[in-house]
Ligand SMILES: Cc1cc2nc3c(=O)[nH]c(=O)nc-3n(C[C@H](O)[C@H](O)[C@H](O)COP(=O)(O)OP(=O)(O)OC[C@H]3O[C@@H](n4cnc5c(N)ncnc54)[C@H](O)[C@@H]3O)c2cc1C
């Protein structure tokens with residue numbers, strides 16, 4: 190499949206990247222950021238919402254740093270391993286796509302991944318044959334195919350693996366753009382809208398993720414449901430973390446079940462603060478998460494099946510917890 194034409198910009202610094210973005214905004218020109226290109230370029234080849242300009246972050250030095258408390262946006266997924274990387278991040282990264290894709294794919298691209306839907310991630314001819322859908326309507330005003338008879342809401346699914354893991358480690362995201370830097374908890378970064386996806390403003394990109402020192406004390410697990418273990422996107426994912434011997438510190442987050450990855454830590458507060466009863470408490474947590482998630486019918490596996498499996502994934506994610514405290 191042929192790549193559509195676009196102008197590729199190659200800034201050599203963060204400031205230059207922000208300046209290019211500001212200039213394009215002034216000229217009323219549309220653009221996308223590209224990092225590893227493993228998601229964006231595949232969508233471009235399928236003529237999905239292509240833009241005339243693409244700004245690559247790959248020539249900016251220093252934004253691929255990996256340390257205990259910070260990971261830069263251009264860090265490659267294949268490098269998310271070893272002593273400087275939290276073991277749950279390494280576990281989740283190793284389950285993303287295939288080894289070849291992980292060599293190009295980046296942390297920033299993973300966190301800003303486009304939402305997915307089987308009416309949308311299709312070739313141009315396929316989408317034309319169903320008269321398009323709201324998210325890529327080609328100017329026709331087409332309805333959504335999942336929530337029909339409306340063209341204001343898109344419920345495409347966020348299917349990135351790293352976000353829930355970073356959430357349960359208390360990650361903060363640093364965004365940068367022509368108007369300066371903004372910092373916020375990762376759980377506030379996502380927006381429940383399959384088209385807007387997150388709170389990035391025009392011209393902003395995700396620069397890095399930082400972690401509190403407390404994250405190094407945390408242990409946990411990431412559990413993923415996918416069709417083929419060799420490379421498929423998650424159909425459901427559950428991340429859990431806790432501090433050894435302290436069940437009140439449990440954090441849980443999910444992915445691939447809505448348009449955003451979801452931090453459930455507040456929701457489970459009452460349960461983890463009441464008397465801990467080992468397996469029974471874990472069972473109650475699993476039932477609560479099952480009730481809370483709202484998958485729709487737009488990925489490979491049916492929503493009811495994904496909700497049922499979430500219960501199992503929560504139990505597996507918490508299976509190593511020491512419930513003595
Ligand atoms: C066959 C296949 C299987 C896959 N399986 C998985 C999987 O199992 N799990 C999973 O999580 N992903 C999967 N992916 C998706 C993708 O490869 C990864 O999520 C990858 O980490 C995306 O990173 P990238 O750098 O290639 O992103 P890109 O393709 O460069 O960008 C992705 C999106 O993020 C935006 N973007 C990129 N960097 C930034 C930034 N720093 N700031 C703001 N916006 C940015 C781009 O504009 C684009 O919209 C799969 C892809 C393929 C092709």
Ligand code: SF4
Nearest residue numbers: 306322333334343344
């Ligand atoms: S959820 Fe609806 S609007 Fe969004 S991509 Fe799917 S069919 Fe299109």
